[in-house]
Amino acid sequence: MRLEIDRIAFGYGSRLVGQDISFTLEENEVLVLFGPNGVGKTTLFKSLLGLVPLRAGSIRLDGQPIGSWSGRERASRIAYVPQAHAALFPFTVEDLVLMGRAPHVGMFATPGRRDRDITAATLERLGIGHLAGRAYTEISGGERQIALIARALAQEPSILVMDEPTASLDYGHQMRVLDRVRELAGEGVSIVLSTHNPDHAFQVADRVALVFQSRLAALGLPEAVLTAEALKQLYDIDVVIGMLAGSNARLCAPRNKT
Numbered sequence: 001m002r003l004e005i006d007r008i009a010f011g012y013g014s015r016l017v018g019q020d021i022s023f024t025l026e027e028n029e030v031l032v033l034f035g036p037n038g039v040g041k042t043t044l045f046k047s048l049l050g051l052v053p054l055r056a057g058s059i060r061l062d063g064q065p066i067g068s069w070s071g072r073e074r075a076s077r078i079a080y081v082p083q084a085h086a087a088l089f090p091f092t093v094e095d096l097v098l099m100g101r102a103p104h105v106g107m108f109a110t111p112g113r114r115d116r117d118i119t120a121a122t123l124e125r126l127g128i129g130h131l132a133g134r135a136y137t138e139i140s141g142g143e144r145q146i147a148l149i150a151r152a153l154a155q156e157p158s159i160l161v162m163d164e165p166t167a168s169l170d171y172g173h174q175m176r177v178l179d180r181v182r183e184l185a186g187e188g189v190s191i192v193l194s195t196h197n198p199d200h201a202f203q204v205a206d207r208v209a210l211v212f213q214s215r216l217a218a219l220g221l222p223e224a225v226l227t228a229e230a231l232k233q234l235y236d237i238d239v240v241i242g243m244l245a246g247s248n249a250r251l252c253a254p255r256n257k258t
């Protein structure tokens with residue numbers, strides 16, 4: 001499924017956070033948003049999801065204006081992984097993930113065997129099967145983040161929007177989530193995610209969009225966009241970017257001061 005973003009602007013109150021932003025999220029693609037704290041990545045995601053109104057421009061889902069899709073149709077196609085948040089209700093992790101099945105369950109029906117099987121398989125695949133019976137209010141921040149990712153995956157979306165999905169995860173879970181992102185793209189899901197880690201962008205991105213000063217400053221292949229010059233401009237830090245010997249992994253490291 002394609003998501004076409006055409007010259008959108010968005011913000012809060014009198015403040016414009018993003019403007020003149022255009023890109024198309026293609027089928028099977030992983031697009032990574034990269035940019036400094038507070039630049040507007042979360043707000044851009046919320047505007048894609050209709051949670052923050054557009055000030056200008058348009059969004060089309062498979063060629064149709066997104067507003068012409070019903071809420072239920074949209075929910076069955078687009079899943080959102082927000083940044084981990086404080087838990088309010090003591091649902092079990094299993095019930096939280098089962099909620100991801102809601103768009104696929106009839107209005108007055110209860111989740112069936114298939115919904116429970118998908119939930120269990122998703123928890124296992126992300127390595128948190130052991131948390132199924134635990135209360136969401138009583139697990140760690142990183143565990144909550146993986147549970148939110150599991151909820152979105154159980155939704156079986158065509159488009160997956162992930163706000164810093166690896167931010168609070170340990171190294172093992174970071175790699176498991178990034179691997180799953182690549183697998184999902186291979187299965188036909190279109191994914192847009194944000195990260196502050198250039199290595200993660202190199203690992204999963206088909207393309208990288210640099211968000212800077214309210215606009216898309218660059219959009220293209222990771223190696224063309226995430227350069228030492230670009231990171232110097234964004235953060236005023238000196239880095240070196242190179243290939244790890246004997247692999248095709250591109251990595252970023254701080255340049256030693258001499």
Ligand SMILES: Nc1ncnc2c1ncn2[C@@H]1O[C@H](COP(=O)(O)OP(=O)(O)OP(=O)(O)O)[C@@H](O)[C@H]1O
Binds near residue numbers: 012
């Ligand atoms: N609900 C809100 N009301 C008013 N301003 C907001 C609101 N949420 C965020 N902002 C402001 O909008 C700007 C963009 O915030 P946003 O959370 O989109 O940035 P971000 O790029 O996702 O940041 P980070 O990388 O730190 O998560 C910031 O200046 C922020 O202070």
